[in-house]
Amino acid sequence: MATTTAPQTDDKDDDTTQELTGIRARVAELQRSPGLYAGAALGLAPTLMTDGQLLVTTFGATGVAAGWAALGMLPGPWRWLPGNGEPWEWMCRSSRRGYRRTLRRMRARLAQGHSLPPTLGADGRLVDTLGVADGWYAHPKRPALVREVTADARRARCELLRTAWARLLPDWQTGWWRRYSPVEMALRAGPLAAIPATGFVDMPWWAHLVVGSIAASWGARVWAKPDPANPETEQEAAGEDWYLARWVEWIACDRGPLPASKLASVHLDDDKLTAVIVSTTARPATSLAQDSVSIAFDVPPRAVNIYRPDDMPASRAKLTVRLRAKVTELDEDDLPAVWKGFSPYPGSQLYDVEDTPFGRKFKILLPRRGAGVSEVQPRSIAQALDMEGEDSAARLHLRVLDARRIEVNDMSINPLAGGIPLDLNALRMDDQGYVTVGRDLYGAPAKWRLLKFDPKRRGLSGGASASAVHSFGSGTTGAGKTSLEEDLQIAQRMNGFVSWLADGKGGAGYAPWMNDLDWIVKSFYGAMLMGQAANAVSESRYAEQMTMQWLDAEGYTENGRSFFVPFEPFAPVVITWDEFNEMILKDPTADHVKPLLRSVSSVGRLSRAAGMAARVWVQIPNLDSIGSDASANAIRDMLQSGNIALFRTARSDVDVMSLGSRTPEFRLSPLPERFPDGSETGGLFYIADGKAQYTQSRAMFHTNPARVSRQFPLPTLTDREAEVAGAAYLRREEYRHLDAADEEQFLREVFKEEQAKPNRRPTVIDIRPQVGPADADVDDEDLDELVPPTRSQLVWDAVDSGARRNKQIAEVTELKPTNVAGATKRLERHGKLHKIERDWHTAERLDA
Incomplete structure (x- = not known):
């Protein structure tokens, strides 16, 4: 039976390899280096050469050394320079410049006319000469086709060069081709010229051996590749x-x-x-x-x-x-x-x-x-x-x-820096309900929508139905809100709109407009009565529209109109509340705050189909500043559905306002107070109309817009609607030129007179300051002294009245800051309060 014998391996080489460490490994590496033998030959060859051969060799070696040193110190595609890219990138930069020149020549050729000059026909008239290539030169897609073919050819040529560079040339990532200093190149290339010159010196045999060993060491060192020029840092x-x-x-x-x-x-x-x-x-x-x-x-x-x-x-x-x-x-x-x-x-x-x-x-x-x-x-x-x-x-x-x-x-230059002059023709409303209030950054008109038309439903005269469009804007003092509002007032008067305005600055903001608006009030109490009058007029319009006929899309006559048709028979109405947050925040416990919020929210929710629009201007770039009750929430919702204008504010987060679905897609850059040339930026704002993208625009400006508006008739309500609006509207001429304090006193007296009239259903206005819950049934004024409200009740009422920070709550409730902090945390845990960033807001009623 044959026995299997394991093949024996010769471990001699392995033992030798394992023993080649230290000096032996270095010697073995030198023995395998071609530079060792080339350097030794260069050092020993001069001893065997004749004088003529030695002279030629010396001059030749010197020239090679000089060329080597020059290439090492001059930039070019033959080497790699740290800080200047690889040779391929160096070539690409030059190629890009050549490509740009090619493109310029190609555009020039495409722009040239290639048609032949006309010839004289048999009838004596000039006739166009048609050449063989005229069809190609007149081809509508000729520039695109030429560009495509040129780009493809350029791309193929670059790919061919890249492949050739990668395959045919050495590894350019190593330090072989890095840039050397003159001293380094003299030490590296100098021996190439000096070693052959030693043949002219009369030396003993052992000196030639020393020169040969030095030359062998130099050759081995130069032949070895140096460390990469881009080592890991x-x-x-x-x-x-x-x-x-x-x-x-x-x-x-x-x-x-x-x-x-x-x-x-x-x-x-x-x-x-x-x-x-x-x-x-x-x-x-x-x-x-x-x-x-x-x-x-x-x-x-x-x-x-x-x-x-x-x-x-x-x-x-x-x-x-x-x-x-x-x-x-x-x-x-x-x-x-x-x-x-x-x-x-x-x-x-x-x-x-x-x-x-x-x-x-x-x-x-x-x-x-x-x-x-x-x-x-x-x-x-x-x-x-x-x-x-x-x-x-x-x-x-x-x-x-x-x-x-x-x-x-x-x-680098803002095209809006020069300002936009007023153009009356641009303020004429188009068939979509838009007016142009300025120009945006890209030269397009800045549109503002007053009405939204629906041609599917029409009045008996053929006019399309329309709904009013609410508006909202914010901006600090001096940002230019008044410029845009005055442009809109001119547009409204030009297009037959009835304009009501409540000035939160006590009349100082619109002093030139006192005689040029149908109704203007200067007190917060008057702003409340204006909102209630708007509610009454919208209810009256709805009642009358229910008895009207209208035409559907197919021309059939129907009874009971549930939509608004401009000037059939009512004129559109726009109610503007300027500095609205000041009306709410100046005294959150004032008797006008709750009725004002309710009336404005009612206009926003119910009056669009009656042709009545609300426009609200605030300074603080956050709609949370108007409160957190149900009416304030309704106001926020309705203001997010129409025109939005964001002017310069004192804060940089202009784009993170409580705008819900209308939040900008991009973080908006804060608007500067001045342009780079030093001019003012008044009237510069971001505008959005039905979009989530906001565009920087500038409103048109005129030094005296009230005078411009006087050339158009002043629209007003009909006598029947004026009666519905109430005594505050009917007697508006009596207090038009009074200041805010006198106006408020006058309107309060008018209200008392109206309530005292017999056979008149009284209008209930809640002017009692709210201390506890609104629906609390408390008749005893001394009940708070007998059973004082709890700490949680005080804190919740303060937040509901507009206090947002713990410090403000402590000042209102006269509680210690530690007690306020504990109460807010407890109410947040029970779901009565919620925190937005660092501001407190009511979530639900305390007794809910």
Whole structure:
């Protein structure tokens, strides 16, 4: 039986390999180096050459050494320079310049006329000459086809060059071709010229052996590839701990740009670091400049991106750092190349860069998966493109084109800085119910809708039905709200609208309009009576419309009209409450507050089909300032459905107002108080009409708009509607020129007289200050002394009256701050209060 023998392996080589360590391994490596033998041959060859051969060899070696040194110190595509990109990138930059020249020549050729000159026909007239290629030159898609073919040819040529460069030439990532200093090149290339020259020196045999060994060592060293020119940096090897330590050392130190700040949710991958900046002081996280982070992390400034998403508080911000961002000398005008290297949105593309009269514009294509159009912010774009100037982000204006494309306009000069003069023709209402109140940033008219028409239902005269459109606007004092309101007052008078206005500034805001409005009041009490008169007129109109006939879409006559037809027989009415939040917040316990809120909410909910619209102006950029009861909630809802104008405010978060579905898709840049040329920005605002995208616009301006409006008739209510509106409207001429205090006293006396008339159903106006729940049945005025209200009841009533912070609640209730804090927490736990950011609001009644 044959036995199987295991094959024996020769372990001699393995033992030898294992023993080659230290000096032996180095010697073995030198023996395998061709440079060792080439250097030894160069050192020993001069001893064997004749004088002529030695002279030629010396001169030749010297020339090669000089050329080698020159190539090492001069820029060019034959080597790689740290800080200037790889040779392929060097060629691409030159190729892009050549491509731009090609495009210019191609556009010039496309613009040229290629038709032949006309010839003289048999009848003596000039006749067009038709050539063989006229059909091609007149082709409607010729420019697009030429561009496509040119781009394809260029793309194929670049791909061919890229492939040849990668396959035929050495590895350009190593330090073989990095830039050397003159001293380094003299030490590297100098022996090539000096070694052959030793043949002219008379030396003993052992000296030639020394020269040969030196030459062999030099050859082996030069032949060995040096270390790569782009080794991994210290921070890449250190990982997250290195970045955290650098953050503490450079950013979060006592004298740093953001002291005591922290980095949270740090994520580090191959080429990007993402984290969340947490500011533990009063400074917002976005106040940190990208230059500070670039110094701390040793990256270019444009590789740093700091932004705050909409759902983040001001104390936090997102940080993105491109770690392997190339530091090549990019062409700043080549925005696509800059964006490709430093884009904060991976996979996005910048294209279609065009110069405009006011700057430049371009488009950004976002990837199918990843960041959406609502996440793009001007600050991120300005940081990625390293735009100069402190207000670089404010110069960028974003406009959505579709679900993935955004148009960005970089306007160094704001086209609205020169102002917009008043144009009466633009204030004429069109068939869609719009008037033009100014011009937007892109040169388009800024539209404001007064009526919304529906041609499917018509009056007996053929006029289309319409519903009134409510409006809302906010802005600080001096922002230009009055300019837009005066434009609208002219438009309303021109188009036959009845205008009522309640001035929260006591008449100072619209003093020139005292005789040019149908009804103007200056007191808060008058604003309440104006809202109640509007309710009464709308109810009267509904009652009369129920007895009217109308025409449907097919021409049939129907009875009982439930919609409004302008001037059949009623004129549209617009009621404006200016400084509405002042009417509510100045004294939340005043007798006019609750009735005013109820009347305005009733106008908003019930009067659109009666042709009556509400327009509310506030200063605080938050609709929560008008209260938190049911009436205030209804006002907020109805103001979100119409025209919205956001003027300059004292706060930067103009876009995070309580606008519900009308919240802007993009974070709006705060409007400046002055333009870069020093001119005022009065009348500059963001406008939205049926859209979630807000556009910067400017209202038309005239030095005396009240005088302009006098050329048109002053519309007013019919006698029957005036009776319904009440005594405050009928006797408006008696107090038109009184100040706010005298007007309020006059109206209170008129109200008492109306209540005292016999055979008249009294109108109940709740003027009693609310101390407890509105539906509490309390008749004894001394009951509070016998059974004082609880601490929770006091706190809840204070919040319901408009107090928002614990300090304000303590001042109103005269409770200690610690007791107020405990009561608010207890009420929040039971669902009676809820907190929006740092403000308290009532959720439901305390006894519910």
